[in-house]
Ligand SMILES: O=C(O)CCC(=O)C(=O)O
């Protein structure tokens with residue numbers, strides 16, 4: 001690939017993802033592989049999530065963030081042992097060099113839309129198991145959030161086999177590693193940062209995501225997301241209507257011994273209006289060990305990472321970013 005090409009984030013059409021034609025799926029997997037190896041970021045179109053679902057969830061999210069701080073703080077994520085609930089402005093810090101992230105957020109994990117007395121997926125989450133916390137005052141909020149959550153989880157389910165193909169693995173390689181609910185969704189609200197911006201307080205500081213991959217919806221019309229390319233230059237990842245942004249996270253970097261790039265990114269909302277986004281982070285089940293795939297390790301490419309479980313990895317990174325439970329970054 002040329003240097004020029006590194007500054008491009010590809011758009012991949014998922015139209016053929018459900019195709020029964022293995023050649024078509026194979027061609028798609030090739031495109032995905034190239035994006036994962038070269039950039040670690042790509043856009044997907046024809047992802048199948050209806051626009052109405054996105055809009056309903058966004059309007060629910062806007063209603064949530066416009067509640068009073070007191071109401072929102074009833075759901076303070078710092079009271080949750082499993083990282084569910086509300087994150088006030090400046091309470092997280094994704095870049096240890098920075099002084100806090102200029103966004104507020106709200107975080108949920110797996111939950112059935114129709115409540116079951118025993119939701120085995122959620123209770124099997126081990127170290128990350130714990131109920132979502134919902135506001136009392138917002139009728140329809142839970143339903144709107146969970147509707148998008150389940151739609152996006154559906155996209156994630158389609159993508160794991162594609163990533164497996166891209167790694168020359170059997171398509172079902174991740175099936176027994178993704179049986180539970182290791183998918184965390186956030187809705188985020190970034191105030192406008194116009195005027196001079198202190199580089200140490202931006203929307204979300206430079207970071208990599210912790211899981212296998214992220215599916216991000218970002219508000220159309222506002223440029224904020226930036227990706228660090230292989231030349232260590234920040235390139236814009238503008239919203240493209242009708243697409244979702246996908247990026248590789250640290251768990252895939254570990255599975256692939258860095259063949260797939262967990263790419264550093266950040267967001268700065270320098271527009272004059274507030275911005276909303278929603279990432280959904282897909283990991284393997286929390287008890288699964290992040291063991292490098294044999295074809296990604298060789299004498300020339302020795303294993304780079306110690307083996308840990310997905311749950312321990314994610315929890316340590318969350319603790320570091322949120323600095324709560326009186327725990328500081330371990331090591
Ligand atoms: O809001 C965005 O565009 C990026 C969010 C993000 O990178 C994250 O939450 O990990």
Ligand SMILES: [Fe+2]
Nearest residue numbers: 207208209265
């Ligand atoms: Fe991120």
